[in-house]
Amino acid sequence: MWELIKDKYKFIIIVVPSVLLYLLFNSILEQSVIRSISYTTTLISILSFLIGKYLWKYVYIDFFKKNICPDFNGVWIGEIVSNFDSEKKILIPIEINADFFGVKLKSNTTVGYSYANYCQIIRTDSDQFELEYIFRTHNHSPSETDTTYYEGAVKVIVTDIDSMTMTGLYWTNRCWQNGKNTAGTITFKKSDKTFNSINASISEK
Secondary structure, eight states: OGGGSOHHHHHHHHHHHHHHHHHIIIIISOOOHHHHHHHHHHHHHHHHHHHHHTGGGGTOOHHHHHHTOOOOOEEEEEEEEESSOTTOEEEEEEEEEEETTEEEEEEEOSSEEEEEEEEEEEEOTTSOEEEEEEEEEEESSOOTTSOSEEEEEEEEEEEETTTTEEEEEEEEOTTGGGTOOOEEEEEEEEESSOHHHHHHHHHHO
C-alpha cells in the first residue's frame, strides 16, 4: 500500500515528523546533534513499523480507502465461471491480510488449500485499483484425471469500493499435460463471514 501513495505525500509523511522529532530532542531536550539524529532515526523506525503494520487500521477512514487504497483485509467469496464447464459456478473463499508493507493471500476449503507467492495491489493509469496474484493450490482429494498440485494467476479490478467488489480473469495450469488447463472469469465480494461458515454453506450446496 505504501507504493500507492504519491511521492509528494511520502515526502511530507517522512520529513515533517523527522524534523519535529529532531527539534524536540535537540532544542527542547538539549541533546547533541549526533544523539538527536540517532534518537530521531530510531523513533521514526519504530513508529513506522507500528503504524504501517497495525495502527493504520484505526484511522483508515473512507477518504483514504477511495484516494489511497481500499482496505482489502478480510474474507472474500469468489465466484468462478470456467471454460471447463461454463454452466457451473464455483464458489471459493479467500482471506487477504494487507498492511503498508505488503499483501498476503490464502484460501482454505474442504478439498484443499491455496496461497499466493506473489500478491500486489496496483493503481492503474485510469485510477482504478487492481489486485493481481500468482497462487499455488494443493488438492487433497483429486480424481483419477485430476492433479494434486497446480498453479495459476488472477488479475481483478475493484469495480465498486463501497461494496468492495472485484471482477477479472484467472487461469491455471491444472492438468495442462492433458490439455485441460482452465481459465475464466472471477468475481470477488467481501464478506463478514468466517472461512468455516463459508465452507459449511458451500458444502451444503
